[in-house]
Amino acid sequence: MKAPVFGDRAKFDLTHAVYAREGSAFFIIENYYSHFLQLSTYKPGAWMDTNEFVFNIHAVKDGREAPYSYLGDPGALRLTTETGVLDIVFTYHEYLRVYSTDGIGLTLEASRYRPGMPACDCCSGAVFLPDGTCEISYGTYGKFRFNPIRGRIEIKAELKEGKSGYKGLCILLLPDEEGVLDIALHEDMVEITELPDKYPPIDELKADGFARYEQFQKNYLKPAAGYEELFQYASHTTWSRRVKPGGNYKAPMILMHYEYLNAAFSWQQSFNGMSMMGDPEEGWRMICAMFDYQEEDTGQLLGNVGYLNANRGIQPPIQGFALDFLMNKCGDSFLTPESCEKMLPKFEKWINFWVTTRSAGRGDDVTMINSPNDSGWDDATIFQDGFPTVNPDLIAFMILLLEKTGLLAEKCGQKEKAESYYARSKKLLDTLLNEFWDGKKFVTFHEGKPVNSLSVACYQPIILGKRLPQEIIDKIAETLTEEGNFLCDIGLASESFYSENCNYSSRTFVHGRVVAPVQLFLCAGLNLAGKKKEAALIAERFCDNAKQKGCILGFPPRIDTYAATGKPVYIMPGPIASDGWPWSSWSACSILTLITCIIPEGREA
């Protein structure tokens, strides 16, 4: 099968992307500064720039460093040296395998991502155990246990002078007399109390990687012509961030990143779900995933779930929108009466959370918020006057959540309840249209006054599709396809180029950058509203850029000057824990929706 590859001589290397696979906690990146490959795991939830559980990967032959090039596919990451190859094989189990028959060894050297930072401050030590294995312990970062199937292990450690602790640590994995190296490297956050009696053959593990990736691709429709390679990379990016049950994870979920924000974020599970039009049952399961963590008393869904910890922050209620989109494309046969009956009370509690704790105090379902996280529009200029705000983007989500809750009620035979939710949804829609549309855009209010913002967030209610009057749909489509307003070569900027507030420097999010989920909202909305060609136009621009740059979350629309002010743009060079650097499953799933649905439908229209 065709599969994406990452290599130092391939189209995409591992400086921005990571090498990983479904079900494995390990990941490998190429260090931007040293160009060494580095190994770590996502489970501790550490960010790369401060992560203390990082190991440089060195290939060695006959006691000397052997320079290598690398190439990774769903089966293995291969290091090629002058005299032979070595494979690092990730698996669906809690171990990886290091394998070579060419006399090549591997050294894992305790390190950090940024140069000059102390390498071993969190290292509690390394020890040989009576069962022949070697273990290293890193406190709350976890443990590694090296099991030599063939070959041997050495420890080289440098102790700090005058103080306790280590200054340096290397674990050497060395081949046996026949030049064969086969080491299983186990990981765990607490203890490794059992090792397998037997390990599967290497080829079987490699084949498993390909097989699982191929199976995962079936979740999606076929991509539009010209986007086949991007489809492979986007589906691989999502697949490789799919975690299996374990720790806090009760069912498979999708991490946002490995190197930063290495958790499953609430609304991103819905973004992923709506992109799975090839298997809407799986899509629906993803949309429902966060409800496994719903708080019994408040109805709140957690903001994100990490392997160890869950974050009680809030993310927007997009489940109604995601379900609406999925149903629009796939019908509703996946909504069985049993699943509707199961999810109805959960959706009701989620609605209740918003209308009680985020009530605008008007006696209706209009919400009011005190934090941008509640709407998802982090640093958008709709919040430039401060808080609290009443947001049309959030109201649009509530309209769809109410309507879809009504649908769940209808499908499990609760007609009266269904009618009640439909009525609430309709009433809220009327309120949105009467009070929040100013003739040109939807307006956010702060303390009763409209916020004068040129954010693209003002158009997000297009997700309501044909529920909006035609003149509003036409106006939004016209605004979003006007060149130089929001639209640029690579998609829709999050703040108009006419705005003096437009800012897409390194640590901004939706203050001007072209960001994948924004394309998703607005293109999906235009598509649902019947503006399929316009939606496809925007989608193609974003995806054509992604073909060249990868599944990165956000891009500066230009890097010379800001259009409205003429001021120079400064984009910080080098890696940054922000949208502009790492590959992200959030970008990938947005891209998948665009290339498997929005673009093909636009071409057919």
Place this chain on the structure above:
Amino acid sequence: MQLDLQKRPLSRHLSRHFLFLETDACCKGRKKGLFLGLSAEGAGTFGRLMDIPPGFIQLLPDGKEGPDAFRVEAEESFAKVDCPEGGTLCIALHGEKSLLISGRDCTLTMKVRLNMGESILETPRGYEVIMGSERYVISPKKGKGSLEVAWELENLKSSDPVLTFVPEDGALELVMMDTDTNYEVPEPPATAADAAAITKADFASWLDKLVYKEDPEAAYDLWIGFQYRNGQVLTDVDRTAHHYAKAMEQPFAALAFKDINCRIGLLNALMATEEKSGMIPKEIYLRDLVPEAAPPVCGLALADCDFAAADKDLLEKFYCLFSKAVNWWFVNRYTKAGCFYAYIHETGGPGKPVLPVGRPCVSPDLAAYLILDCQVLEKAGACLGREDVSLWKERREEMEKVLCGLWTENGFVSKDAMTEDTAPTPSPLALIPVILGDEEKFPFISALKEKAAGLDAARTDYLYAEMLALKVPALAAKIIENGVEKTNADSAAAFSPACAGALLALKGKEC
């Protein structure tokens, strides 16, 4: 009891609140003033403020930063501030959740430092700091408040809020509550003075549980040291900077209690955090555990106790948990040479490895701890009529053989668990077997006692010194004379509730 807020915070048992005064006495450029904090990981550190760290509130009586602008006096139940313009403030804690401020003829400004993602709102309850699922509510009961705060769009955060409270008819009454989205806080009394009276009485009644009551400072250090960690009541490393509990320290805190059930209760709380395998994590945080083993010293807290006095249910629970904890060593850290330390941190102290790096180490201190632990399990098991008591007898006897095998004419050695190569065991680990006490069975103990008596207590890790002192009266006398306070060279004093507990135990033995 007078309290110096530069050295010890005003706090109370199980309350996260702590109030302290920073004067930058050693001229390190620290921000001076009166500060209120909530103990939590990531919260600021006491006495190390260059600026107000997140999670702190600076209190400015009459708007003055101080501390030269106002005078603060404190006892264990309250603090009194003589304000710059002649008024007064009384600050006292009520229960685990509330802090009351009563003021007369004084305005009070609060500079709040928010963590990332936190915000402040004015609500019908007062002013609420939103900290994830937590809420810190500042409620004016008398007096009028105002809030200055702005949203910093590109920093995704609020500016640091400033609250100002002015009195009403000369009176100011504020209640500050550490709560969550349930807002379930016991109704506080009317004034800070009322709260102080309750706290004073609570402390006095808590003193009755101790083996020694006549050192109120040590007792106070221990009392405020208890916090909720991972759902259990444990004692923190200290209440100034290190807001977490160390497993090794809990038995030392337990020694301060005269009732065996209080000791067992604390040990059960510790062992409730044990992993499925029985490993007790060495550090316990609010919601986190460090999954590395702590040395098995729990037996120390019960070695000299009469188990007949123990509550049977508590003892049953203890036996189950402790069996698993001790068993962990025999399953995961065992060869025919004995039980071993895999990592240096498993000894409980800092230091260099005794054997070459990476070698598992059979050590006399570990053997001694396990002997004591097995003895305790034998006694507890016998009290409960347990049939598996013979297992602990066998293991104790095995560890006794291991220990005796490590003794040489030059002192104890440690041994590689696989190769059986040896190296001298460093002090104070080499002295630890003195805790076994039985000179007839272990003739080397008299030599160890002599060495321990000559130890420089001030230059030895305090917990080890106190451990040895339990069996070495001469060393105990030195420690009692020095007291518990480890005053640093600068304005902050780091003190250890566990050390305070052990000191009380030593003083109790001396009486």
